[in-house]
Amino acid sequence: MKNMIYIQSGGPTSVINSSLYGAIQEAKLHSSQIDHIYGSLYGVEGLIEDNIIDLGLEDEEQIELLKQTAGAILGTTRRKLPRNVHDPVYQKIIDNIEKHNIKYIFINGGNDSMDTCHKLSVLSQEMGLDLRVIGVPKTIDNDLAVTDHSLGFPSAAKFVINSVNSTAIDAGCYRSGKVYVVEIMGRNAGWLTASTDLLPDDTRPDLIYIPERPFDPNLFLEEVKEVYERKGYAIVAVSEGIEFSRKSMGNVRFDSFGHAQLGGIADELCEYVEDELNLPTRAVEFSLTQRAFPPLISKVDQDEAIYIGRMAVRSALEGETGKMIVIKRISDEPYVIEYRLEDVGNIANHESIIPESMMLDHTRMSESFRRYLRPLIRGEIEIKYKDGLALHASLKKIKVK
Amino acid sequence: MKNMIYIQSGGPTSVINSSLYGAIQEAKLHSSQIDHIYGSLYGVEGLIEDNIIDLGLEDEEQIELLKQTAGAILGTTRRKLPRNVHDPVYQKIIDNIEKHNIKYIFINGGNDSMDTCHKLSVLSQEMGLDLRVIGVPKTIDNDLAVTDHSLGFPSAAKFVINSVNSTAIDAGCYRSGKVYVVEIMGRNAGWLTASTDLLPDDTRPDLIYIPERPFDPNLFLEEVKEVYERKGYAIVAVSEGIEFSRKSMGNVRFDSFGHAQLGGIADELCEYVEDELNLPTRAVEFSLTQRAFPPLISKVDQDEAIYIGRMAVRSALEGETGKMIVIKRISDEPYVIEYRLEDVGNIANHESIIPESMMLDHTRMSESFRRYLRPLIRGEIEIKYKDGLALHASLKKIKVK
Numbered sequence: 001m002k003n004m005i006y007i008q009s010g011g012p013t014s015v016i017n018s019s020l021y022g023a024i025q026e027a028k029l030h031s032s033q034i035d036h037i038y039g040s041l042y043g044v045e046g047l048i049e050d051n052i053i054d055l056g057l058e059d060e061e062q063i064e065l066l067k068q069t070a071g072a073i074l075g076t077t078r079r080k081l082p083r084n085v086h087d088p089v090y091q092k093i094i095d096n097i098e099k100h101n102i103k104y105i106f107i108n109g110g111n112d113s114m115d116t117c118h119k120l121s122v123l124s125q126e127m128g129l130d131l132r133v134i135g136v137p138k139t140i141d142n143d144l145a146v147t148d149h150s151l152g153f154p155s156a157a158k159f160v161i162n163s164v165n166s167t168a169i170d171a172g173c174y175r176s177g178k179v180y181v182v183e184i185m186g187r188n189a190g191w192l193t194a195s196t197d198l199l200p201d202d203t204r205p206d207l208i209y210i211p212e213r214p215f216d217p218n219l220f221l222e223e224v225k226e227v228y229e230r231k232g233y234a235i236v237a238v239s240e241g242i243e244f245s246r247k248s249m250g251n252v253r254f255d256s257f258g259h260a261q262l263g264g265i266a267d268e269l270c271e272y273v274e275d276e277l278n279l280p281t282r283a284v285e286f287s288l289t290q291r292a293f294p295p296l297i298s299k300v301d302q303d304e305a306i307y308i309g310r311m312a313v314r315s316a317l318e319g320e321t322g323k324m325i326v327i328k329r330i331s332d333e334p335y336v337i338e339y340r341l342e343d344v345g346n347i348a349n350h351e352s353i354i355p356e357s358m359m360l361d362h363t364r365m366s367e368s369f370r371r372y373l374r375p376l377i378r379g380e381i382e383i384k385y386k387d388g389l390a391l392h393a394s395l396k397k398i399k400v401k
Numbered sequence: 402m403k404n405m406i407y408i409q410s411g412g413p414t415s416v417i418n419s420s421l422y423g424a425i426q427e428a429k430l431h432s433s434q435i436d437h438i439y440g441s442l443y444g445v446e447g448l449i450e451d452n453i454i455d456l457g458l459e460d461e462e463q464i465e466l467l468k469q470t471a472g473a474i475l476g477t478t479r480r481k482l483p484r485n486v487h488d489p490v491y492q493k494i495i496d497n498i499e500k501h502n503i504k505y506i507f508i509n510g511g512n513d514s515m516d517t518c519h520k521l522s523v524l525s526q527e528m529g530l531d532l533r534v535i536g537v538p539k540t541i542d543n544d545l546a547v548t549d550h551s552l553g554f555p556s557a558a559k560f561v562i563n564s565v566n567s568t569a570i571d572a573g574c575y576r577s578g579k580v581y582v583v584e585i586m587g588r589n590a591g592w593l594t595a596s597t598d599l600l601p602d603d604t605r606p607d608l609i610y611i612p613e614r615p616f617d618p619n620l621f622l623e624e625v626k627e628v629y630e631r632k633g634y635a636i637v638a639v640s641e642g643i644e645f646s647r648k649s650m651g652n653v654r655f656d657s658f659g660h661a662q663l664g665g666i667a668d669e670l671c672e673y674v675e676d677e678l679n680l681p682t683r684a685v686e687f688s689l690t691q692r693a694f695p696p697l698i699s700k701v702d703q704d705e706a707i708y709i710g711r712m713a714v715r716s717a718l719e720g721e722t723g724k725m726i727v728i729k730r731i732s733d734e735p736y737v738i739e740y741r742l743e744d745v746g747n748i749a750n751h752e753s754i755i756p757e758s759m760m761l762d763h764t765r766m767s768e769s770f771r772r773y774l775r776p777l778i779r780g781e782i783e784i785k786y787k788d789g790l791a792l793h794a795s796l797k798k799i800k801v802k
Contacts, residue, residue, distance in 0.1 A: 012571050042576045071570035078575075158789050163690050169472035169793060170413050170689045174479075175443045199790070267668065284688040288571045289564050295696050298789060377789030388559050388699060388778030389600070392570060 001035035002103035004313070005052065008072040009043040009109030009116060010139065012292045013152025014159075015305035017066040017073050017393070019108050019136050022309025024055055024063055033317055038100065038400060043077030044107075044116055048092045052100060053397045065393035067302065068383050070292040073393060080112060081119045085126050093120070094127065100400060104132050104316040108309075110139030110150065114324055114348040121322035121344060132316035135324030135344045136308055140291045142191035145350035146342050147326035151308060152291070154301035154376035157195035159293050160184055161377065163286050164196045168203035168235050171282075177233020179224055179273050182284040183266035185291065186211065186239040189353045192290075193239040197365035198373050205237040206363075212354050213362040215242045220269075221276050223363065228279055240265050244272075294390050299379025300335070311339055335375035402436035403504035405714070406453065409473040410444040410510030410517060411540065413693045414553025415560075416706035418474050418794070420509050420537050422467040423710025425456055434718055439501060439801060444478030445508075445517055449493045453501060454798045466794035468703065469784050471693040474794060481513060482520045486527050494521070495528065501801060505533050505717045509710075511540030511551065515725060515749040522723035522745060533717035536725030536745045537709055541692045543592035546751035547743050548727035552709060553692070555702035555777035558596035560694050561585055562778065564687050565597045569604035569636050572683075578634020580625055580674050583685040584667035586692065587612065587640040590754045593691070594640040598766035599774050606638040607764075613755050614763040616643045621670075622677050624764065629680055641666050645673075695791050700780025701736070712740055736776035 006023055008016055020039075027037045037055040040046030053074075055063075066073060082089060096102075107117040117135040124131035137144050140156035164182055171180050182205065184193040190210025197208055206227040209215055227234040244265060266283035273281050308325045315323065323341040330336040358369035384391045407424055409417055421440075428438045438456040441447030454475075456464075467474060483490060497503075508518040518536040525532040538545050541557035565583055572581050583606065585594040591611025598609055607628040610616055628635040645666060667684035674682050709726045716724065724742040731737040759770035785792045 012574055045576065069570070070567035072574045075576065076574045161789070162696065162791055163694070165790060165793070166471035166694050167689045169470070170693055173413055173473045173477045175446065175476065202795075264668070267665070282689075285686050286688065286690070287685040288568045288683075289687070292571055293564070293567050295563065374788060379789070380784075380786055383781075385781055387775060388562070388780070389566060390563055392566070394603070 002033070003036040003038055003101050004034050004104035004106065004316070005038040005040050005047060005100070005102050006055070006074070006106045007040045007044055007047065007108065008074045008076050009107055009113035010076060010078065011110070012070065012072040012076065013138050013140050014070070014155035014292045014294060014297045015152050015302050016108060016138050017069045018302045018305035019138065019151060019309035020073065021063060021066040022306035023106055023313050026310035026313040030313065030317055034104065038102070039074045041397070042075035043079060044081065045077050045079060047096055048089055050096050050099070052096070052400045054400050057398045058395050062393045062395055065384070065391055067306070068294040068297070068381070068390060069393040070294055073395060078112070081116050085123050090123055093123070094129065097129065097131070103130060104313070106134050106136055106312050106316070108136040108138050110141065111144060111349060111351060114144070114344050117324065118322070118344045118348040124321065132319065132321040134312045134316050134320065135347070136312050137324055137326065140192060141186055141189050143189035143351045143353065145347050145352050148329040148337065149327060149376060151301060151305045153191060154298040155296060156185070156192055156291055157373065158298045158377040159290050159296040160192055160286065161195055161198055162296060163290070164205060164235070164237065165199055165203045167284055168199070168205070171233050171235060175232065178280040178282045179228060179234045179236065179270070180282050180284055181236045181238060181266040181269045181273070183238055183240055184286070187241045188351055190239045190241070191354060193237050194354055194365050194369060195373055196237045198370055205235045206231070207234070207236045208363050208365070209236070209238045209242050210354060211239050211241040211243070212359070215244050217244060217272070221273070224273055225277055236269070238265055238269060244268065295383050297381050298377045299381050300376055302381055308339065315341060332371045332375060403434070404437040404439055404502050405435050405505035405507065405717070406439040406441050406448065406501070406503050407456070407475070408441045408445055408448065408506065408508045409475045409477050410508055410514035411477060411479065412511070413471065413473040413477065414539050414541050415471070415556035415693045415695060415698045416553050416703050417509060417539050418467040418470045419703045419706035420539065420552060420710035421474065422464060423707035424507055424537070424714050425464055427711035427714040431714065431718055435505065439503070440475045442798070443476035444480065445482065446478050446480060447475070448497055449490055451497050451500070453497070453801045455801050458799050459796050463794045463796055466785070466792055469695040469698070469782070469791060470793040471695055474796060479513070482517050486524050491524055494524070495530065498530065498532070504531060505714070507535050507537055507713050507717070509537040509539050511542065512545060512750060512752060515545070515745050518725065519723070519745045519749040525722065533720065533722040535713045535717050535721060536748070537713050538725055538727065541593060542587055542590050544590035544752045544754065546748050546753050549730040549738065550728060550777060552702060552706045554592060555699040556697060557586070557593055557692050558774065559699045559778040560691050560697040561593055561687065562596055562599055563697060564691070565606060565636070565638065566600055566604045568685055569600070569606070572634050572636060576633065578632070579681040579683045580629060580635045580637065580671070581683050581685055582637045582639060582667040582670045582674070584639055584641055585687070588642045589752055591640045591642070592755060594638050595755060595766050595770060596774055597638045599771055606636045607632070608635070608637045609764050609766070610637070610639045610643050611755060612640050612642040612644070613760070616645050618645060618673070622674070625674055626678055637670070639666055639670060645669065696784050698782050699778045700782050701777055703782055709740065716742060733772045733776060
């Protein structure tokens, strides 16, 4: 009998723990093939350093709560594995795979995590290991290649859309208004920022700036001025990834994947508007809550996350490896999708950005974008609260010796 | 037959429109005494400038949606009325009161708005007008005097508590963590920031700084360092009103009430921690959503807001004037309160801050604070969504000629 291990990787989403829930529930149905359901703590670090827990020992009630638990319950990492399969880190991984009799490895993550998935799959082939490595897609940035959309993006979009709606209503309460610059996550892809285009006329951002289009500071000032003079206030949505900086570039920090650490663009643009246009401004940020805020989970997103968690386990048992599960859109209305397996090598390190056809111009999305997004944020889930606080799973995390 | 006018004033809350809903529903029950239900647009400005709508002409379905509508549906203002009752602005008010046959005036606001309430009440007496002026309390800052708590504070606290919970869970996912500085609204009173103390041990902020206590930057650094070394990350909640600034004071702007415009304290503290302790940081802000985000409305808060809106109308009809409705706490568990009328002159321009007895030390609250807060955030309301977007009321706003 062989064991499985589940790895969460990269930034959390609202449904990353829903996929884990699906995988655990499916694995329990196959107890004749899967002996133990292990979890790797802090992403692939747990597999490297033998920091592994037995998820089969957790209470069923807490497993149920995974569906409304923020963060990544197993812990996560941004560590990238080395290219060279003879690097000593791989020997540690192989040792732990053998020690714990692991055959099935599931990696739930985004672009960079699919790189880890790909490397473990290559390792398995080159070293002749009997492994099944399956990727479970996830990223609020929605920038994973091949798949129609990424798990977690719909719920993040739903949070951002509802938050911008509330912010725009609030902004409209005052007769002498401000320029509100709302900063939204998204490094190279503007999907999440663009999602605010789905709002109705009275609360839709007046201007949406995404990294797919070059950012022209002078044009930006002109556009903000025009809106402000017409409406008395302006709502501007900007992706954190647009290229604009008044700070010296020496201040930019990089994470271990070599990405610049971003943030603060709203503050910079507000200062710019105040200095150049002499208009009152307010920077708005949704911080970490935009990627994981259970009360705004999209039911479509959660259902898909659970399904893909289950399918990952079934696929591994059927002998698949080096694959990620992708979503193919069949129809927008009614919303129909298919799940398929795709070679993870075709996905890792690629990026999906918003295509031209989904943009109306450099500050607005087209109807095809709205048709794409509309079905994804539908449906609410019932959240369990205790004394006003949304409950979160608390695991015992019993280490495997 | 006489008419009533309803005024929303100051910053919006999640339940400011629930009080309006209550007042409208109650007024409709008394159609033999109240002919028209008017709304003043943009706070008292509408009454000054004859910018008044007939709320009786709105669809019942939209009136129902007021209970889940962010912002202040009638528009609001921060304008302060002059001290001198012979100022020409009062003549404009008197003209419009006479023109529209208004007898009942309701002002829904915080400290500064109760000042408006008080001045209109004084005006009424001095000029011998036949007016009934009643205040409906509201402010997320919870700093209104005399009342046990202010409408809107419980829902804001519920949003902040749940958001800090999600943020803390997210922060705990990484093995090498950061210092998270969460900035929460509150000018002179730390109620909203302190509310995060209600969280369970694993997500409660490690350090809570409120304006009631002097802020010592060196002690702050020591405390942050101690937590970071012990846990590997730190969650710090700070009120926007604490006194700390690395910026030149020349940058501070003031609103028309003479209050300094605040914000950006989290960014400043993060820079300070990076420079002095060389630790990675992340500033977290919940922006405008913390004061009005319908999905996190506290049912207790909404029920009280509706009740007080209704009671304001009944009190005016019974002949009361120059009063605000206050809440008296009878018991924490079970939660029992009474509603009373209090002279608005005893409330206007006073501020209620957190008493010493509710603080354990300068970074933690006492059990008496938690007993006070616990019942206020209980209960969820059912939000109506359409295609993933929480619905908001849309009024026709038909002007009264």
